[in-house]
Amino acid sequence: MAANSRLTIGVHVLAWLALAERRGRAVLTSDEVAASVKTNPVVVRRSLGDLRRAGLVVVRHGAGAGWSLARAPEEITVLDVYEAVESEPLFGLHHTEPNLECPVGRGIRPALGGVYDGAERAVRGELERTSIADVLRETLEVSGR
Amino acid sequence: MAANSRLTIGVHVLAWLALAERRGRAVLTSDEVAASVKTNPVVVRRSLGDLRRAGLVVVRHGAGAGWSLARAPEEITVLDVYEAVESEPLFGLHHTEPNLECPVGRGIRPALGGVYDGAERAVRGELERTSIADVLRETLEVSGR
DNA sequence: CTTCGTTGTAACAGAAGCTGTTACAGCGAA
DNA sequence: TTCGCTGTAACAGCTTCTGTTACAACGAAG
Numbered sequence: 001m002a003a004n005s006r007l008t009i010g011v012h013v014l015a016w017l018a019l020a021e022r023r024g025r026a027v028l029t030s031d032e033v034a035a036s037v038k039t040n041p042v043v044v045r046r047s048l049g050d051l052r053r054a055g056l057v058v059v060r061h062g063a064g065a066g067w068s069l070a071r072a073p074e075e076i077t078v079l080d081v082y083e084a085v086e087s088e089p090l091f092g093l094h095h096t097e098p099n100l101e102c103p104v105g106r107g108i109r110p111a112l113g114g115v116y117d118g119a120e121r122a123v124r125g126e127l128e129r130t131s132i133a134d135v136l137r138e139t140l141e142v143s144g145r
Numbered sequence: 146m147a148a149n150s151r152l153t154i155g156v157h158v159l160a161w162l163a164l165a166e167r168r169g170r171a172v173l174t175s176d177e178v179a180a181s182v183k184t185n186p187v188v189v190r191r192s193l194g195d196l197r198r199a200g201l202v203v204v205r206h207g208a209g210a211g212w213s214l215a216r217a218p219e220e221i222t223v224l225d226v227y228e229a230v231e232s233e234p235l236f237g238l239h240h241t242e243p244n245l246e247c248p249v250g251r252g253i254r255p256a257l258g259g260v261y262d263g264a265e266r267a268v269r270g271e272l273e274r275t276s277i278a279d280v281l282r283e284t285l286e287v288s289g290r
Numbered sequence: 291c292t293t294c295g296t297t298g299t300a301a302c303a304g305a306a307g308c309t310g311t312t313a314c315a316g317c318g319a320a
Numbered sequence: 321t322t323c324g325c326t327g328t329a330a331c332a333g334c335t336t337c338t339g340t341t342a343c344a345a346c347g348a349a350g
Binding site: 029030031041042045046048049059060061062063064065066067095096 | 328
Binding site for chain 2: 004005007008009011012015016019035036037038039078090091092093094095096097098099102103104105106107108110111112114115118119121122123125126127129130135136138139140141142143
């Protein structure tokens, strides 16, 4: 499948907000964020909406409106972003119920569910190890500031 | 996205072949496998084609044709199946290149790539811990034989 | 060497999801 | 009251997945 890029967009947006804040720009509009991601402002607002519902960013309305981080970038992990933007499990079970008259068809789903749960736990544990501040630091090292 | 079910189909097919073999049916046709998965035989042949290219199953043509495992179910891991049926990475980067004039846009992709590589490694390590024989055993425990 | 059941693959339709885009109502600070 | 920005609906284009039909190719059996 063409893997979706929502996690990438979400992390990019937060890293950019974190850098702007460090530079004294506490609030960014979706237009300004979209310029860095190079996509449409509505796409960014959709992503920021997910992040806002998860409590990772706050929004200001009215004149001088825009977005900022809800807490320090050290305290937002990539796992937080993953949970904010992703609702589907990593692996899907059968689209249609397998044949329940077959012993394999009858028992395979719970058996596979255990394996998939383990894989999800592994991914989450790994994503939790990295914060937005970590990503921003590595990003700036690569881009040479 | 609606997660795809190819890994599930692949594991189901192999578990069914393993059980059939244990019961003395060394070779199954795609029709017989499809009856357990409850889907179209062509869908099963597509999955079996992936598994054959990966060396997990062997096919016989002509009269009495059909499929069987290429090696013992204890020596096929869920990771083998994952690699046989899945080509895309777990997480996608930006669809369009971000703004390279922005420090974040310039460095975010390699930084995120490191995080995603770690997550892929974690998933693979977890999938490698379970064999088709393990899945079959748990499946039969659940289905009560 | 013919027969016949099965494989391997192309082609297509329908459904679903993602990205990108336009449009516009709603909000709130100034 | 104004004005800039948000929030969201609606739509198009693209891609992928599943399911389906169709048919050429293969090879064991007789």
